[in-house]
Amino acid sequence: MLRLPAFELARPRTVEEAVGLLAEHGDRAAGLGGGTDLVPNMKHKLVTPEVVVSLAAIPELGGLAVAEDGTLVIGAMCPIAKLAAEERVGAGWPAVAQAASLIASPQLRNSGTLGGNVMLDTRCRWLNQTFFWRKSLGFCLKKDGSECHVVSGGSRCVAAASNDSAPALMSVGASAVFVGPDGRRELALEELWSTDGVRNKRCEPAELLVEVRVPPTAAGHRGAYGKLRDRGSIDFPLLGCAVRLDLDAAGAVLDADAVLVALQARPARLRGCAELVGGTTPGSPEFAAAARAVAERAGRKARPLPNVPGDAEYRHAMVPVLVRRTLEAAGAGGGPVHPL
Amino acid sequence: MRVVTLRINGDEREIAVRDHWTLLEALRYELGLTGSKQGCDKGDCGACTVLVDGEPTLACVTLAVLAEGREITTIEGLAPRHRASGGEGADPLQEAFDRCGALQCGFCQPGTLLSARALLDRTPRPDREAIRAALAGNLCRCTGYTQILEAIELAAGEAAGVEVPTPEWMADLRRAEGTSRP
Numbered sequence: 304m305l306r307l308p309a310f311e312l313a314r315p316r317t318v319e320e321a322v323g324l325l326a327e328h329g330d331r332a333a334g335l336g337g338g339t340d341l342v343p344n345m346k347h348k349l350v351t352p353e354v355v356v357s358l359a360a361i362p363e364l365g366g367l368a369v370a371e372d373g374t375l376v377i378g379a380m381c382p383i384a385k386l387a388a389e390e391r392v393g394a395g396w397p398a399v400a401q402a403a404s405l406i407a408s409p410q411l412r413n414s415g416t417l418g419g420n421v422m423l424d425t426r427c428r429w430l431n432q433t434f435f436w437r438k439s440l441g442f443c444l445k446k447d448g449s450e451c452h453v454v455s456g457g458s459r460c461v462a463a464a465s466n467d468s469a470p471a472l473m474s475v476g477a478s479a480v481f482v483g484p485d486g487r488r489e490l491a492l493e494e495l496w497s498t499d500g501v502r503n504k505r506c507e508p509a510e511l512l513v514e515v516r517v518p519p520t521a522a523g524h525r526g527a528y529g530k531l532r533d534r535g536s537i538d539f540p541l542l543g544c545a546v547r548l549d550l551d552a553a554g555a556v557l558d559a560d561a562v563l564v565a566l567q568a569r570p571a572r573l574r575g576c577a578e579l580v581g582g583t584t585p586g587s588p589e590f591a592a593a594a595r596a597v598a599e600r601a602g603r604k605a606r607p608l609p610n611v612p613g614d615a616e617y618r619h620a621m622v623p624v625l626v627r628r629t630l631e632a633a634g635a636g637g638g639p640v641h642p643l
Numbered sequence: 644m645r646v647v648t649l650r651i652n653g654d655e656r657e658i659a660v661r662d663h664w665t666l667l668e669a670l671r672y673e674l675g676l677t678g679s680k681q682g683c684d685k686g687d688c689g690a691c692t693v694l695v696d697g698e699p700t701l702a703c704v705t706l707a708v709l710a711e712g713r714e715i716t717t718i719e720g721l722a723p724r725h726r727a728s729g730g731e732g733a734d735p736l737q738e739a740f741d742r743c744g745a746l747q748c749g750f751c752q753p754g755t756l757l758s759a760r761a762l763l764d765r766t767p768r769p770d771r772e773a774i775r776a777a778l779a780g781n782l783c784r785c786t787g788y789t790q791i792l793e794a795i796e797l798a799a800g801e802a803a804g805v806e807v808p809t810p811e812w813m814a815d816l817r818r819a820e821g822t823s824r825p
């Protein structure tokens with residue numbers, strides 16, 4: 304039995320009211336989307352807000368629409384299940400739909416929201432445990448302690464970004480719209496993350512994520528998501544990889560991108576992907592060779608840490624495998640890649 | 644304390660809850676509906692699955708106050724719901740679980756049945772792949788899942804008036820029973 308620490312629940316009906324509450328209570332408040340991350344974290348006393356601001360009664364946050372200019376606009380409170388099932392998302396932004404379909408379990412996708420997934424706290428095997436467990440260990444520097452159990456002597460938390468939607472959204476150039484006490488701002492998702500595991504998002508506590516905007520993809524767009532996890536039914540990623548390929552009319556790659564998650568505190572773009580696969584045609588031996596080259600580079604650059612569950616060496620060995628397979632799946636217009 | 648009215652299994656139930664109580668705590672400890680199980684209590688296992696507006700939802704990570712105004716179905720509501728729509732006895736899924744031996748300790752069963760019920764309400768004849776996907780968030784530590792899948796196939800097939808092939812182990816069981824009984 305894991306009781307929640309006591310708090311007061313606020314149920315604002317407008318974004319302005321919610322931002323006002325978050326600003327008024329500062330660090331003592333937390334926004335509640337579906338609660339599938341925040342509630343377990345509160346039960347583990349990783350966060351102990353005095354005021355929990357539920358966003359469920361703000362109708363304008365629940366939308367999922369394609370704007371006139373083709374931009375996909377996902378409201379922060381859009382359930383993950385709805386995003387995963389929406390045909391237009393699967394057709395236009397396949398990596399996003401595939402990643403959403405592999406988040407957690409069916410029940411958690413019904414309650415969990417896209418906003419909560421983007422804002423998901425970083426995770427670590429030494430952290431996402433009960434208070435009793437953490438106390439027995441002497442806590443750690445992300446919460447209640449002063450030591451890091453992943454990097455001994457480390458002064459910086461390296462808990463891992465573990466949100467599957469993040470790399471997929473980054474691969475298609477999405478941006479996040481926040482409303483705070485100083486008004487509205489939009490920033491590329493790329494710019495949202497930092498490498499600090501304690502607070503891996505560059506936004507203020509009083510800023511509310513209201514929507515994620517994803518630019519339209521071109522006719523030759525192909526995308527896929529690959530996810531490695533212990534149990535295919537439910538687990539967080541041990542490694543996630545989103546791929547974007549933009550093909551020209553003849554079917555050759557014009558532009559390409561691969562973004563990885565669950566290695567460090569931020570989802571990270573793999574550099575040089577476009578240079579390696581550009582000009583090749585999916586299905587050809589040249590494309591296969593280029594995909595292998597990208598995969599090898601990813602393997603060389605990756606430094607998996609013993610932060611999330613799963614053996615770091617195994618995860619390292621799987622980096623090139625997952626990157627190559629996800630590139631090939633995207634090339635073939637398939638995916639998701641979900642080896643078990 | 645706040646007084647909330649929850650719509651549970653077709654009834655309106657007025658209860659006093661605190662803001663930080665989960666729906667699972669309200670069900671079990673305020674309303675005495677202990678069919679929804681408290682397993683991990685943090686979203687991992689699915690034992691606390693209830694239907695909220697027809698969608699499988701984990702009661703252990705849902706705040707009770709936020710369930711107000713929604714239609715909640717717990718395991719206690721399945722048989723009455725079946726009878727209210729003209730059926731007899733328990734929900735055919737419950738009967739099928741019984742006939743197929745789709746449980747051992749039974750701890751996962753209420754949650755599994757509700758996920759299965761939501762699936763069949765939406766998709767009356769799911770294939771095995773769809774059943775597996777719908778049950779992905781319901782962990783069972785005992786049965787090995789095979790009988791659970793067979794039970795759902797049996798209930799779905801019978802509801803559609805289709806003959807469902809008898810699982811091989813059932814024939815074995817009958818043979819074994821035949822030999823052990825005088």
Ligand SMILES: Cc1cc2nc3c(=O)[nH]c(=O)nc-3n(C[C@H](O)[C@H](O)[C@H](O)COP(=O)(O)OP(=O)(O)OC[C@H]3O[C@@H](n4cnc5c(N)ncnc54)[C@H](O)[C@@H]3O)c2cc1C
Nearest residue numbers: 336337338339340341407415416419420422466467512686
């Ligand atoms: C067993 C289990 C398995 C899981 N597996 C996965 C997985 O495989 N992949 C994955 O990505 N996730 C997984 N999750 C985590 C979670 O279910 C999802 O990430 C979900 O999408 C989170 O959304 P939510 O609405 O429930 O977030 P919440 O819990 O409501 O919020 C998460 C965080 O974001 C903040 N927040 C929420 N909405 C906003 C907003 N609009 N503006 C500003 N801040 C906000 C909250 O304050 C909180 O800090 C899993 C969870 C569990 C319990």
Ligand code: SF4
Nearest residue numbers: 427443451452460461
């Ligand atoms: S990386 Fe280190 S400091 Fe961060 S959560 Fe894990 S053990 Fe704690």
Ligand code: FES
Nearest residue numbers: 682684688689703
């Ligand atoms: S008790 Fe709710 S998921 Fe385990």
Ligand code: FES
Nearest residue numbers: 747749783784785
């Ligand atoms: S029957 Fe024991 S957990 Fe499923």
